[in-house]
Amino acid sequence: KNEVEQSPQNLTAQEGEFITINCSYSVGISALHWLQQHPGGGIVSLFMLSSGKKKHGRLIATINIQEKHSSLHITASHPRDSAVYICAVGGQGAQKLVFGQGTRLTINP
Amino acid sequence: DTGVSQDPRHKITKRGQNVTFRCDPISEHNRLYWYRQTLGQGPEFLTYFQNEAQLEKSRLLSNRFSAERPKGSFSTLEIQRTEQGDSAMYLCASRKGSGNTIYFGEGSWLTVV
Numbered sequence: 001k002n003e004v005e006q007s008p009q010n011l012t013a014q015e016g017e018f019i020t021i022n023c024s025y026s027v028g029i030s031a032l033h034w035l036q037q038h039p040g041g042g043i044v045s046l047f048m049l050s051s052g053k054k055k056h057g058r059l060i061a062t063i064n065i066q067e068k069h070s071s072l073h074i075t076a077s078h079p080r081d082s083a084v085y086i087c088a089v090g091g092q093g094a095q096k097l098v099f100g101q102g103t104r105l106t107i108n109p
Numbered sequence: 110d111t112g113v114s115q116d117p118r119h120k121i122t123k124r125g126q127n128v129t130f131r132c133d134p135i136s137e138h139n140r141l142y143w144y145r146q147t148l149g150q151g152p153e154f155l156t157y158f159q160n161e162a163q164l165e166k167s168r169l170l171s172n173r174f175s176a177e178r179p180k181g182s183f184s185t186l187e188i189q190r191t192e193q194g195d196s197a198m199y200l201c202a203s204r205k206g207s208g209n210t211i212y213f214g215e216g217s218w219l220t221v222v
Contacts, residue, residue, distance in 0.1 A: 004151075033211065035213075040215070041146075041198050041200070041215055041216035041218070042111070042213065042214075042215045042216065043152075043200065043202075043213035043216075044111065044213070045210050045211055045212065045213070048209075048210055048211075086151050086152075088151070088152075095140065095142075095157050095159075095164065095165060096142065096154040096157055096165060096167075097142075097144075097152075097154065097211070098154070099144075099151030099152045099153070100151050101149070101150055101151045102149075102150075102151050
């Protein structure tokens, strides 16, 4: 079992739909990151959080430390949101990040 | 553009050849990471530098792989005697401190034929 599991692996939705991507992890962490990767490789950090909830524009990230679970929500989804969304965790005392396998999101117009 | 530069962006090489990738992190970032990503998978940790010191290496980093960060600024990742299984994207990332946002480069794609 991977240390970081994401669901779903693939998600296709219509423009305007509310999107939820889930991340579960099995190790103690100091922080959890949500990342976005577009075709061609570049990865952009969306959120880094260790508790509670963060919001940036149409993106919302939540984390439940007790349940070792995080969710990324996208409101009013748009085709430009189409990308791979990756959850990564930084372990306690560890410098490296451990990544989930990613969720491929496609938003159709 | 995140400010982390990688070069070359793409490299096609014959099996058995050596390749070197370069990463220029954001200038004030003392932490630098190398990750490897294959198609359909999330990145996997390779190695980590704090300033010029290589503090952690993954078991994925066989003795054909070597990384350096000689002056605590740019870093190089060399793969000797490349194998087809080395084909992947090699990602560099940097951050200012362990509690700060991490910034990724665009990646260097390696194809070994």
